[in-house]
Amino acid sequence: MNLFFRGCCVLTLALLAAAPAGPMFEVKLPRGLDFTLQNSPTPQKYLIETMPGGVALLDYNNDGLLDIFLVNGGHVTNPMQLPENFDRHDPKYWNRLYRQNKDGSFTDVTEQAGLSKAGDGNYGMGVAVGDYDNDGYPDLYVTSYGKNILYHNNGDGTFTDVTAKAGVAGGGWSVSAGFFDYDNDGKLDLFVTRYMEWDTKHSKNCGGNYHTYCPPEEFPATTNILYHNNGDGTFTDVSQHSGITAKKGRALGVAFADYDGDGYTDIFVANDGMQQYLFHNNGDGTFKEVSLEAGTALSQDGRRLSGMGVVFQDYDNDGRPDVIVTELPREIYGVYHNDGDGTFTYRSLETGLGLLSSGSSGWGVGLEDFDNDGWKDLFVAQGHVLDNVEQIDPSLHYLEPPLLAMNRNGRFERADSGDTTPWAARGAAFGDLNNDGRQDVVMTTLGGAPQIFFNRGGKQHWLTIALRGTRSNRDGFGARVQVNGQTRFATSAGSYLSASDKRLHFGLGTADKAKVEINWPSGIHQTLNDVHADQFLEVREPEKP
Amino acid sequence: MIRALLLLYFAWQIASPQAAEHMQAGITADKERKFDVAVAEYKKATELDPSFVDGFISLGQAYMESGDYGAAIPALKHALELSADSAPAHQLLGYALLSQGYASEAIPHLRHSPDKSALGIAQIQTGQLPEAVANLQASLAAHPNDPDLLYYLGRASGLLAKQSVDTLLAAFPDSPRAHQAMAENYYVLRRMQDAEKEYHDALKLRPGLPEAHLALGEVYAGAFQWPQAEEQFRLQVKLQPGNAEAAYRLGDALLEQGKAHEARAELVRADKLLPDMPETLYALGKAASLEGDSAAAEKVWTKLLSIEQQSSLAAQAHFGLAGIYRKQGKPAAAKREMEEFEKLQNNSAQPQPAAQPDSQH
Numbered sequence: 052m053n054l055f056f057r058g059c060c061v062l063t064l065a066l067l068a069a070a071p072a073g074p075m076f077e078v079k080l081p082r083g084l085d086f087t088l089q090n091s092p093t094p095q096k097y098l099i100e101t102m103p104g105g106v107a108l109l110d111y112n113n114d115g116l117l118d119i120f121l122v123n124g125g126h127v128t129n130p131m132q133l134p135e136n137f138d139r140h141d142p143k144y145w146n147r148l149y150r151q152n153k154d155g156s157f158t159d160v161t162e163q164a165g166l167s168k169a170g171d172g173n174y175g176m177g178v179a180v181g182d183y184d185n186d187g188y189p190d191l192y193v194t195s196y197g198k199n200i201l202y203h204n205n206g207d208g209t210f211t212d213v214t215a216k217a218g219v220a221g222g223g224w225s226v227s228a229g230f231f232d233y234d235n236d237g238k239l240d241l242f243v244t245r246y247m248e249w250d251t252k253h254s255k256n257c258g259g260n261y262h263t264y265c266p267p268e269e270f271p272a273t274t275n276i277l278y279h280n281n282g283d284g285t286f287t288d289v290s291q292h293s294g295i296t297a298k299k300g301r302a303l304g305v306a307f308a309d310y311d312g313d314g315y316t317d318i319f320v321a322n323d324g325m326q327q328y329l330f331h332n333n334g335d336g337t338f339k340e341v342s343l344e345a346g347t348a349l350s351q352d353g354r355r356l357s358g359m360g361v362v363f364q365d366y367d368n369d370g371r372p373d374v375i376v377t378e379l380p381r382e383i384y385g386v387y388h389n390d391g392d393g394t395f396t397y398r399s400l401e402t403g404l405g406l407l408s409s410g411s412s413g414w415g416v417g418l419e420d421f422d423n424d425g426w427k428d429l430f431v432a433q434g435h436v437l438d439n440v441e442q443i444d445p446s447l448h449y450l451e452p453p454l455l456a457m458n459r460n461g462r463f464e465r466a467d468s469g470d471t472t473p474w475a476a477r478g479a480a481f482g483d484l485n486n487d488g489r490q491d492v493v494m495t496t497l498g499g500a501p502q503i504f505f506n507r508g509g510k511q512h513w514l515t516i517a518l519r520g521t522r523s524n525r526d527g528f529g530a531r532v533q534v535n536g537q538t539r540f541a542t543s544a545g546s547y548l549s550a551s552d553k554r555l556h557f558g559l560g561t562a563d564k565a566k567v568e569i570n571w572p573s574g575i576h577q578t579l580n581d582v583h584a585d586q587f588l589e590v591r592e593p594e595k596p
Numbered sequence: 597m598i599r600a601l602l603l604l605y606f607a608w609q610i611a612s613p614q615a616a617e618h619m620q621a622g623i624t625a626d627k628e629r630k631f632d633v634a635v636a637e638y639k640k641a642t643e644l645d646p647s648f649v650d651g652f653i654s655l656g657q658a659y660m661e662s663g664d665y666g667a668a669i670p671a672l673k674h675a676l677e678l679s680a681d682s683a684p685a686h687q688l689l690g691y692a693l694l695s696q697g698y699a700s701e702a703i704p705h706l707r708h709s710p711d712k713s714a715l716g717i718a719q720i721q722t723g724q725l726p727e728a729v730a731n732l733q734a735s736l737a738a739h740p741n742d743p744d745l746l747y748y749l750g751r752a753s754g755l756l757a758k759q760s761v762d763t764l765l766a767a768f769p770d771s772p773r774a775h776q777a778m779a780e781n782y783y784v785l786r787r788m789q790d791a792e793k794e795y796h797d798a799l800k801l802r803p804g805l806p807e808a809h810l811a812l813g814e815v816y817a818g819a820f821q822w823p824q825a826e827e828q829f830r831l832q833v834k835l836q837p838g839n840a841e842a843a844y845r846l847g848d849a850l851l852e853q854g855k856a857h858e859a860r861a862e863l864v865r866a867d868k869l870l871p872d873m874p875e876t877l878y879a880l881g882k883a884a885s886l887e888g889d890s891a892a893a894e895k896v897w898t899k900l901l902s903i904e905q906q907s908s909l910a911a912q913a914h915f916g917l918a919g920i921y922r923k924q925g926k927p928a929a930a931k932r933e934m935e936e937f938e939k940l941q942n943n944s945a946q947p948q949p950a951a952q953p954d955s956q957h
Contacts, residue, residue, distance in 0.1 A: 343934065346919060351882065353915030353937055380820070394922060400854040401886055409852065410820035446788050446819045462854075 074469030075421055075455055076492065076504035083157035084119065086147050088477075090497045091127040092438065096264050097254050099196045100127060101436050101475075102226070102246075102303075105177035105548030106493050106501060108482035109189045111164070112208055116151040117482050117552055119493060120166075121501060122193060123147070125174040131251035135197070139169040146175055146193060155485060165209045166191075166202060173197035177478070177548030181230025181239045183280055185525040189553070192241060194225035199243065203284075219278050219286050224249055229544025231307040231316050232524045233293075233332055235572045238280040239524050242295075242318060242544075244302035245273045263437045267324040267357075272299035275320060277338075289336070298340045300328055306363035306545035308372035309531065310345075311393050314574065316529045319347070321358030321376050327385075329374075344394070347374055347387045351397040356382050360416040360479075360547035365389075365538045366402075366427055367461040372540050375404070377413025377431055377547070380447050384408040384416075384431070403463045404429070407456055410446065412436060415479025415547040419490040422509035423558030425537060426458035430468070430504075432476035432494045432547070450475055453494060453504075470502065482552025488513040488585055490556050495549075512559035512584035514567075521592040522573035526553055529572040535565050559584050615645035622654055631662035642671075649679045656688050665695040683708050694718050711735060717748050725756040772802035779811065788819040804835055810842050817849060825849045833862075840870035848879055856886035874900050874909045881916055890920045911940035 092100045107120040125137025125144050138144055145167050149157035161167050169175060173195035180189050188204035199221040202210035214220050224246045230239040248271040257265035274296040278286035290296045304321035311317070315332035322328060326348035330338040342348035350356055357379040366373050371389035378384055383405040387395035399405040408431075415432035422428065433451035440447045450473030456463035478495040485491065489506035496502060514534055518527025518541055530541040534557040543550045559565055567579040567590070575596050582588060622637030638655035642648055652675035659668035672689040675682055690705030694714055699721035706715040716731035732749040739745060761777045768774050779794035795812040798805050813828030829846035836842055843866035850859035860883035866876045877900040884892035897913040904910045918933035 344922070346922070349915070351885075351916075352912045353941075354912075390923075396919075396923075400851065401856070403854055406822055406853045409822070445786055 073507070074467040075506065075508045076469040077507050078470045078472075078502055078504055080500060080503060081155055081157055083152075083159065084149055084501065084503070085159070086121045086123075086149070086501055087143075088121070088123060088495055088497060088499060088501075089126070089144050090124040092498070093127050093129040093131075094262075095127075095130050095251075095254060096257075096262060097127055097131065097251050098249060098264050099124070099174050099176075099224070099251075101264050101438065101497065103174075103176055103477060103497070103548065104495050105175075105194070105227075105478045105550070106480045106495050107178040107180045107191065107543075107550035108480045108484070108493060108552045109180045109191075109543075109550065111148065111189055111191075111204060111210075112150065113188065115486070116153070117484050118151050119149045119157065119501070120178055120180075120191060121147045121149070121495065122175040122178050122478075122548065123169070125169075127174070127251075131254075133252060134172070135174075135251055136171045137174045137197075139171050139173060139175075142167070145169060146178075151484070160208070163208065165211065168212065169193070170195070170198055170200065173200070176225060177227050178550055179228040179230055179241070180543045180550035180553070181241075181528065182525050183230060183239045183241070184284060185238065185520075187525065189526075192219070192228055192230070192243075194221070194228050194243060194548075196224045198222060199225050199228070213284065216284060217286050218288070219243075221245070221276055223273060225276075226303050227305045227544075227546075227548050229305050229307060229542065229550070230526075230528060231318075231542065231544065232280075232529050232572055233277070233316055233318075233338075234279070234336055235315065235523070235529070235574075236280075236282075237520070237522060237524050237573070238282045239526065239528060240280045241276075241278040241286060242305055242307075243276040243278070244305045244320060245275055246303060246323070247271060247301045248273050258437075258443070261439055261443050263439060263443070267301045270301075272301050272325070274299055275302055275305075279336075292336070294337045294339060295330065298328055298330075301325055302328075303359045304361040304376070304545075304547050306361045306374070307529070307542050308363040308540040309529065310363075310372050310389055312371075314572075316572070319361055319363050319374050321361040323357050323359065325355050327356060327358050327376060346395045346397065350382065350385060351399070354382070356385060358385070359412075360414045360431070360545075362416050362418045362545045363542075364418045364427060364540060364545075366418055366429075366458060368426065368537055370533065370538045372538075375416060375418065375429065377416045378408075379412050379436070380410050384411075384413055402461060404456065407454060407463060407465050410448075411451055411454065412447075413454070414477045415494060415549055417479060417481040417492070417546055417551065419481050419492075419556065420458075420513075420537075420558035421455070421490055421506055422457065423489065423511040423513045423560065424509060425535070425558050425560045426460065427537075428458045428466075429456040429463055430454070430479065430481070430492055431456075432474075432479040434473070434475035434477070434497070438475070448473065453479075453492075453502075468504065469507075470504065474499065474502065476502070477547060478549040479546050480549040480551045481546070482554065483515060483556060486587065488515065509558075511561065512563055514557045514559055514565050514582065514584055515587045516555045516557070516567065517553070517587065517589045518555070518569070519589055519591045520571065520573075521594055522575065523571045523592055527569075527571065527592065528553075531570040533568040535559060535562055554587070612645045612648075615641040615648055615651065618644065619648075619651055619654065622658065626654075626658060626661070629661075631658050634658040635662065647678055649675050649682060649685070652678065653682065653685050653688065656685070656692065660688065660692060665692045668692045669696070690714060690718075694721075697721075711738070713739075713742075713745055713748075716752065720748065720752045720755065725752055725759060728752040729756055770801075772798040772805050772808075775801065776805060776808055776811075779808075779815070783811070783815055783818070786818070788815050791815045792819075807832075809835065810839070810845065813845055813849065817845070817852075822849050822852045826853065838869060840866050840873070840876075843869060844873070844876050844879070847876075847883070851879060851883055851886070854886070856883045859883045860887060872899070872903055874904045874907065877903070878909045878912060881913065885916060885920070890923065894920050906940065906943070908940075911937050914940065 103124040105122040150160045177194040179192040188206045191202040203213045228243040279289045300322040315334045318330040320328040329342040360377040374387040376385040386399045388398045412435040413431040418427040431454040455468035457466045475497040492504035494502045520527040543553045563584045565582045569577040618641035622634045625633035635658045642651040656668040656672035675685040686705040686708035690702045693702035699718040712731035713735035719728035775798035782791035809832035813825045816825035826849040832842040847863035863880040881893040881897040914937035921930035
């Protein structure tokens with residue numbers, strides 16, 4: 052056969068196989084998942100009411116099935132009484148852990164897992180997941196307006212609140228958080244974003260006659276927190292020493308990746324209504340904020356952005372992590388392409404994402420290969436921040452359906468997610484809930500149930516890798532994993548308020564075998580050839596280089 | 597204002613010595629801004645000499661300066677009974693009546709004033725809008741950038757436009773122009789779906805209705821429906837190939853969709869039709885930049901900066917140039933452009949100067 056002709060046929064078949072016949076997802080609520088996100092909107096329009104809530108996909112009991120942890124808001128009174136009390140002792144306002152059963156149903160195990168006490172003074176926001184003590188069981192860090200809580204996974208189906216001992220309560224208004232190993236010492240550190248200096252006592256009336264939630268500029272910026280893991284169950288607040296506090300912001304999202312390939316994980320912080328921050332890891336325990344020099348601070352036109360969610364992964368398969376930030380309408384979601392020279396180019400228009408997002412408000416976001424064609428697609432949880440935005444501008448909407456955009460060689464095209472229902476969506480986490488080799492999505496909605504998007508997409512080959520660090524942190528966070536020319540940076544962080552399945556999913560298209568290359572945070576490079584497709588593969592880090 | 601007018605017009609007539617004495621005392625108190633004292637002195641002067649025209653005018657003026665416009669009216673009317681041609685009395689009475697809301701009654705008196713601003717304002721209130729516009733324009737020519745005059749001229753013009761549209765809608769409700777006018781109203785109210793419907797109705801009745809495709813394109817653009825906006829701008833460009841705005845809008849709609857090459861061609865055309873428009877130049881640089889043509893982007897943005905140095909477009913051009921120089925490995929030039937960008941950003945972030953206090957009319 053003529054090689055050119057054969058190439059055409061392969062390409063055509065690949066495209067046909069890639070194109071889902073119908074919607075990408077089936078949206079259904081599995082049995083037993085009875086959570087409602089209580090954000091408690093009041094006529095006072097306290098800003099916290101429109102900001103929750105996070106979701107995590109984790110296998111807390113290591114039975115091979117992803118479980119779901121959902122963060123709840125709390126009860127807000129009208130007006131708020133002091134001292135602030137959000138009635139978190141009331142089961143209606145608990146955070147919830149749902150264990151997945153073998154039949155795909157879920158069981159609420161919150162109480163037996165010891166997760167029912169969220170603290171009456173805490174209005175819940177987000178969640179981070181990581182095995183900070185390398186015992187093989189994922190731990191939970193829950194952020195709040197109030198105090199944050201670190202729950203240690205005891206490995207027997209229960210968790211213990213170890214916040215006081217660990218010294219990671221934070222304070223103020225914490226939002227997204229994530230575990231990562233910034234100094235490559237094999238122990239996961241913790242980064243916590245904080246939104247602004249705000250409390251219910253100092254809330255304001257904004258929007259004139261419309262009475263809206265206030266824009267972020269109304270309140271002072273604040274600092275983020277970096278905790279260093281001491282390896283003995285305690286953490287040290289190194290925010291100041293590391294240079295993180297040198298930049299105050301209004302942070303909502305955080306994601307990690309080594310953007311310049313120097314072997315140290317960097318931090319991207321999505322800030323609301325101001326410039327975005329890129330903290331370059333200097334490799335000596337300090338960071339330098341370089342977003343202006345790197346080209347990730349502002350839009351192409353030099354405009355400040357309302358950064359909310361963020362993903363730090365490689366969308367164009369050039370091996371380098373890019374940044375996608377979700378924002379408010381008229382700003383269009385920011386695509387910052389990593390040019391490989393320490394700088395980024397704004398490519399929202401070229402990638403088509405500008406066209407898909409100019410009228411939308413985005414929060415949780417993920418780059419996942421939903422159709423297993425070898426290109427990471429985009430899912431965004433959407434909905435405006437103002438619940439009365441239509442009164443102010445009828446062309447905008449408080450409730451929006453999520454955005455699913457398929458990646459066609461680096462250009463995004465709108466696709467049918469299977470959900471046309473408009474939501475006030477916020478958090479989003481990604482993972483293979485039913486272990487069918489296709490990435491699913493869990494999305495939170497204000498005042499509503501989580502929406503579960505079961506992937507019914509393409510039937511192409513795939514490979515899902517679970518990292519087991521030995522010299523590196525046990526989760527392998529920070530590892531750069533390449534499979535057949537695609538790259539993922541191991542993390543559970545990113546999106547908005549949420550934590551995704553730590554396993555790394557790759558679509559392989561028509562390839563039934565794969566070459567896997569892993570650059571561990573320890574510096575060890577590992578290669579696996581002829582790996583069979585369509586399997587969940589645990590890769591253990593070699594003890595020696 | 598009142599004092600200045602009186603200085604121009606006031607001619608103190610000879611009065612009785614006692615009246616003249618009180619008159620002088622009133623003037624002195626007036627200068628010292630002791631208006632209560634001035635009122636008392638002028639009152640005494642007019643009581644001593646009931647035919648003392650200037651005494652009544654001064655009394656009216658003092659009342660007005662003390663803020664009591666209602667009390668000024670009888671004194672000024674009495675002055676006019678004594679001297680029907682007294683220009684200062686007419687003018688002051690006109691102001692006093694206008695300030696009390698008697699616009700119709702004020703107008704004949706205000707016609708005596710060479711300054712037509714108050715007359716124009718009174719005519720807005722009586723619905724004599726074309727005359728109001730003419731008088732306010734004349735007054736604005738004499739006092740350029742007067743905020744009050746700018747405001748009232750805008751208001752008069754707006755009301756005149758509304759009057760015209762109201763007549764159109766009442767007389768020809770199903771005409772293409774009526775639909776077009778309704779569409780424009782809805783657009784201002786950001787009722788985009790209604791605006792879209794009205795424009796379509798207008799175009800159905802009269803295909804090729806001037807400016808309708810352009811405006812409908814802007815409706816779609818405002819609702820972020822860029823492909824539809826592109827379609828309408830293309831139709832406008834087809835109808836009016838010499839319309840620079842249509843070419844610019846089409847280029848911009850293409851740019852928003854990431855169609856940099858097509859956008860650039862259209863923006864080049866827009867720049868040829870109406871050279872050196874800053875918006876066109878900025879978008880042209882952006883399109884060139886998207887295509888990777890840094891040299892062209894640098895050229896047009898530099899040109900833009902030779903035309904505009906302080907605007908938000910200038911800030912954006914500096915920001916774009918900084919990005920180009922950074923990529924070209926010119927850190928000093930990039931730093932300089934960023935400094936200029938930040939300077940403009942800081943300027944625009946600073947609070948605006950407080951509004952001028954209302955001047956008295």
